[in-house]
Amino acid sequence: MNFLRTASSLALRPSGHILTRRTALPATAFAVRYLSDSTKKTIEDAITRNKLVVFMKGTPDAPQCGFSRAVMQILTVQGVDMQNSLKSFNILADEELRSGIKEYSSWPTIPQVYVNGEFVGGCDIMLSMHQSGELEKLLLKEGLVEPEAEENPRA
Amino acid sequence: MSTPVTSVTIESLTEACNDRLGATHVEAKDISGGCGQNFELKIVSPMFEGKTTLQKHRMVNEALKDQIALVHAFSQKSFTPAQWEALQQ
Structure with missing residues (x-):
């Protein structure tokens, strides 16, 4: 590592500006950062402009993984309007x-x-919240599902 | 720090839960059907006391970070000793 650092600072010595940025690299080199500013903005825009956002494998109609499918099923069972209230991203x-x-x-x-x-x-977590009733409470609070109509026993 | 993990096994997951989460009970199951890429974990630890589900999951994710990165799928259930006790009734 020391060898690398020396090599890269030697190579970059002509530009002081780049040198400072480069020397900061080895510290983060192991924890590779994937999150670019544009991706971060995409995510932030999505979650602030939509009440319900799911990042999933596949699409709500055709999930590509059992875990993503389970979440879609849970939201459907809860009565979420999957066409209009759900914003989903296919990360695949x-x-x-x-x-x-x-x-x-x-x-x-x-x-x-x-x-x-x-x-x-x-x-x-979605499954355990679904089972405990917490999810229904949350979705109701955020207006993502309608309260169940009062039960009117049919005469 | 323990040695870097190169493959994930029921033993390696259980050991990490014991070491890093002070687990009193761990049930690790390989549900991959042979490929060793899909695990289901039940973890009981007093360290989960007073934590929300999300906080508990984050603790587990952090403790098992190096191993989760190596498998395709991973599912967890975390309990405090009291919650676990109640489930056994």
Whole structure:
């Protein structure tokens, strides 16, 4: 590593500006950063402009992974309007987004669910919130599902 | 720091949970059907006390970071000893 650092600073000595930037590199070289400014902006715009955002493998109609499919099923069962209330990103179609979202959320797996700009969790958390009733509460609070109509026993 | 992990096994996951999360009980299952790329973990630890689900998952993700990076799929359930006890009833 020392050898590398010396080599690169020697090579870059002519430009002081680049040299300072370069010398900062080895510290971050191991924790490779994937999140570019443009990807970060894409993510931030998406989660601030949409109440419900899912970063997933595949599309809501054709999920490409069981975990992504499970999240779609949970949201459908909860009564979310999948056409109009859900914004989804197919990370399989965008390699930069795929690695970028993991870094942005500090979360190692896909799918990832955001509600009202906040990271809620992945498939495990969605499933446990679905079972505990927490998810229904959250979706109701954010207006993503309609309260269930009062039960009117048919006469 | 322990030695770098090169392959993920039930043993390596269990060991990391014991070492880094003070787990009192770990159930690790290889649900990949042979390829060793898909794991399901149940972890019981007093360190989860007072944490939200998201916080617990983040703790597990952090503790198992190097191993999760090596597998295709990973699923976790985390419990405090009291929650686990209640489940066993």
